[in-house]
Amino acid sequence: MNDDRLAASGRPIRSGPSLGRHGVCRRHHLLLFVFPPLASCSGAQSALDPAGPEAAGVATLFYTMLIGGIVIWCGVVGLLFYAARKRRAHSTKSAGQLVLWGGAVFPTVVLAALLTYAVWLMPVMRPWFQDDASGMRRIEVTGEQFWWRVRYLGEDSGPVFETANEVRIPVGERVVFLLKSPDVIHSFWIPVLGGKMDMIPGRENRLTLVAEKPGTYRGVCAEFCGPSHALMAFTVHAMEPRAYEAWLSARKNSSGADAEGLALFLRHGCAACHAISGTEARGTIGPDLTAFGERGSVGAGSLANTAEHIARFIRYPDGVKPEVRMPHFSMLPDADVERIAAYLKGLR
Amino acid sequence: MTIPRKYLIALVVVLPLLGMVFAWSGLMSVRASTGHWGVTDWFLHWVMKNSVRTAALFVEVPPLDDPALLPPAAGHFETGCAICHGSPAQGRSDAVLAMLPRPPDLKMVVPTWTDAQLFEIVKHGVRFTGMPGWPTGLRDDEIWAMVAFLRKLPEMDANAYLQVSGLHGIGHAGEVSPLPITCESCHAEKRLTEGSIVPRLAGQSEAYLLNSLKAYAEEKRPSGIMQVAAGTLPEESLPELASYYAKQAPPARQIGQGDPQLVERGRELAERGRPADKVPACLSCHEKAGGNPAYPRISGQTAPYLERQLRLFHTGARGGGPFSHLMTEAARSLKEEDFAALAAFFASRESRGP
Ligand SMILES: [Cu+2]
Numbered sequence: 001m002n003d004d005r006l007a008a009s010g011r012p013i014r015s016g017p018s019l020g021r022h023g024v025c026r027r028h029h030l031l032l033f034v035f036p037p038l039a040s041c042s043g044a045q046s047a048l049d050p051a052g053p054e055a056a057g058v059a060t061l062f063y064t065m066l067i068g069g070i071v072i073w074c075g076v077v078g079l080l081f082y083a084a085r086k087r088r089a090h091s092t093k094s095a096g097q098l099v100l101w102g103g104a105v106f107p108t109v110v111l112a113a114l115l116t117y118a119v120w121l122m123p124v125m126r127p128w129f130q131d132d133a134s135g136m137r138r139i140e141v142t143g144e145q146f147w148w149r150v151r152y153l154g155e156d157s158g159p160v161f162e163t164a165n166e167v168r169i170p171v172g173e174r175v176v177f178l179l180k181s182p183d184v185i186h187s188f189w190i191p192v193l194g195g196k197m198d199m200i201p202g203r204e205n206r207l208t209l210v211a212e213k214p215g216t217y218r219g220v221c222a223e224f225c226g227p228s229h230a231l232m233a234f235t236v237h238a239m240e241p242r243a244y245e246a247w248l249s250a251r252k253n254s255s256g257a258d259a260e261g262l263a264l265f266l267r268h269g270c271a272a273c274h275a276i277s278g279t280e281a282r283g284t285i286g287p288d289l290t291a292f293g294e295r296g297s298v299g300a301g302s303l304a305n306t307a308e309h310i311a312r313f314i315r316y317p318d319g320v321k322p323e324v325r326m327p328h329f330s331m332l333p334d335a336d337v338e339r340i341a342a343y344l345k346g347l348r
Numbered sequence: 349m350t351i352p353r354k355y356l357i358a359l360v361v362v363l364p365l366l367g368m369v370f371a372w373s374g375l376m377s378v379r380a381s382t383g384h385w386g387v388t389d390w391f392l393h394w395v396m397k398n399s400v401r402t403a404a405l406f407v408e409v410p411p412l413d414d415p416a417l418l419p420p421a422a423g424h425f426e427t428g429c430a431i432c433h434g435s436p437a438q439g440r441s442d443a444v445l446a447m448l449p450r451p452p453d454l455k456m457v458v459p460t461w462t463d464a465q466l467f468e469i470v471k472h473g474v475r476f477t478g479m480p481g482w483p484t485g486l487r488d489d490e491i492w493a494m495v496a497f498l499r500k501l502p503e504m505d506a507n508a509y510l511q512v513s514g515l516h517g518i519g520h521a522g523e524v525s526p527l528p529i530t531c532e533s534c535h536a537e538k539r540l541t542e543g544s545i546v547p548r549l550a551g552q553s554e555a556y557l558l559n560s561l562k563a564y565a566e567e568k569r570p571s572g573i574m575q576v577a578a579g580t581l582p583e584e585s586l587p588e589l590a591s592y593y594a595k596q597a598p599p600a601r602q603i604g605q606g607d608p609q610l611v612e613r614g615r616e617l618a619e620r621g622r623p624a625d626k627v628p629a630c631l632s633c634h635e636k637a638g639g640n641p642a643y644p645r646i647s648g649q650t651a652p653y654l655e656r657q658l659r660l661f662h663t664g665a666r667g668g669g670p671f672s673h674l675m676t677e678a679a680r681s682l683k684e685e686d687f688a689a690l691a692a693f694f695a696s697r698e699s700r701g702p
Pocket of ligand 1: 143185186187221222223224225226229232
């Protein structure tokens with residue numbers, strides 16, 4: 001496998017301050033010996049290293065069930081040994097008691113308790129759930145084959161600006177995501193914060209999330225949506241509120257003026273599908289490329305964001321992501337592709 | 349009565365062997381000069397007619413009464429068919445009359461076939477006879493134009509044929525042009541009308557013309573007509589031809605008006621696209637100041653030509669130069685009602701260049 005492919009390997013795009021050793025995982029590191037797969041439980045894309053209450057609920061549920069499961073399993077194995085060793089048969093009455101209490105009452109109580117707990121964890125069951133999300137900051141995320149369109153909505157529902165494959169939220173503030181899809185079913189999942197929520201054509205689903213720790217996390221598509229489904233990820237930046245406001249206002253005023261790079265970008269028709277604010281590029285078929293240089297990845301989490309990778313993506317998008325909806329530009333002169341890549345990398 | 353097993357085996361093994369021995373001996377004649385026996389001739393033609401009749405059963409015939417279908421088909425007939433079948437301007441030569449079977453005078457036989465049957469014959473050719481298939485399997489529209497022309501053939505005299513095919517002369521000594529059919533026969537500005545399906549070349553971008561000619565010659569842009577016209581040219585003449593047409597001034601013409609509603613819908617798509625369906629704005633690639641010269645001018649082209657090309661791109665059959673996949677992607681999500689609107693808008697627009 002190609003090392004540039006971050007997505008497939010599940011490696012974090014970039015670690016934030018709260019990632020790595022400080023997670024919940026650490027408390028349970030003994031478990032790693034028992035369950036090696038848990039070794040991947042810390043990091044930017046781990047539901048077991050939560051940074052928000054929803055994900056924390058899921059993690060607690062997971063551990064509760066895991067430990068409970070281990071205890072029950074030990075009990076059953078113990079019973080098995082007991083039955084195998086026992087010489088004298090049970091009386092009919094005590095056997096009946098065992099089956100009743102151990103085989104019917106106990107599982108019913110345990111399952112009912114777990115079900116209640118899990119249902120309580122579901123969004124609409126939560127005590128803080130507000131049906132009316134009108135006061136909240138709203139971000140519309142549309143799953144497209146195979147990338148994420150992200151619109152920051154203003155007071156009047158109109159988009160303030162659009163970006164792609166990256167979501168920024170302020171720490172400590174509950175944000176509502178309006179989830180849509182124009183093509184097939186996708187699913188929005190930020191394991192560290194919560195989710196998943198399906199994005200269904202013709203519908204608008206809502207998911208409210210809050211990040212409690214600043215950091216850079218990774219979101220993924222959790223519903224198979226085509227050949228490049230596994231290469232459809234996004235970066236989540238949970239930022240301190242002050243830094244967030246600064247970013248918002250900077251982002252509203254970005255402009256992509258760079259005479260030569262921009263001229264080449266327009267000359268070859270990239271603007272048919274891509275927009276860069278402050279320029280005449282207004283295409284909305286593909287991802288908005290305003291401030292592209294700041295983004296964590298190229299091609300929705302497929303490649304790290306470097307000028308070489310951008311050039312590679314422009315030449316052979318299909319080589320990076322099978323059946324991608326961007327035509328290849330390998331027929332352009334190398335100098336033009338490199339100039340455009342440098343231009344995009346320089347966009348702030 | 350039962351035949352003993354060993355006689356059966358002898359029959360199955362020995363007969364084919366005898367056949368091979370006969371073929372090897374060279375006694376089987378392949379001479380065309382001696383002709384077929386009457387019964388062989390009848391049988392072969394009977395098989396051919398049956399085969400064409402059955403194959404044509406499910407062929408749907410489009411409308412063929414558009415006079416614009418005739419000129420390119422007639423020009424192609426002169427280069428691709430008349431050599432065997434003769435034409436109203438010149439009969440068959442003795443050389444082809446000595447073929448077996450002899451290519452028939454189409455004036456006489458065309459009325460015996462239906463449109464669908466003619467389509468079958470022209471598209472696929474006739475095996476073992478010398479009758480070739482169409483140079484590409486992807487351009488049924490061109491074959492239908494040929495069928496439309498064949499229908500008109502029986503009533504055509506030499507003059508009408510010269511007119512419709514753009515033939516410069518019939519190759520007698522002292523003719524002005526040494527070639528009976530040239531690019532001008534089909535593409536000359538004065539031969540084009542509002543309804544032409546032949547593209548206008550005057551003032552087109554040079555890079556695009558060259559890419560297109562190369563694409564025809566390399567069979568990357570399927571067109572039976574243009575593959576024949578460009579395929580035999582020496583490679584070094586292509587840049588000359590491209591530059592010749594690029595330098596011609598685009599004609600000062602009366603721009604056709606077109607249905608205003610249709611034109612308006614076309615304008616909307618051309619300027620803004622339809623992002624919900626992933627249709628990009630055409631003008632973000634075409635006819636931009638400082639734009640890539642491999643992206644052609646389309647304004648001022650005739651509406652029927654534009655519409656045909658858009659449909660070809662839409663189905664993925666158009667092909668073209670090294671940039672053509674961009675256009676295939678742009679046309680992929682067009683809807684049925686878009687083709688005419690876009691064609692009407694660009695046909696009625698003043699030609700502007702990159
Ligand atoms: Cu997906």
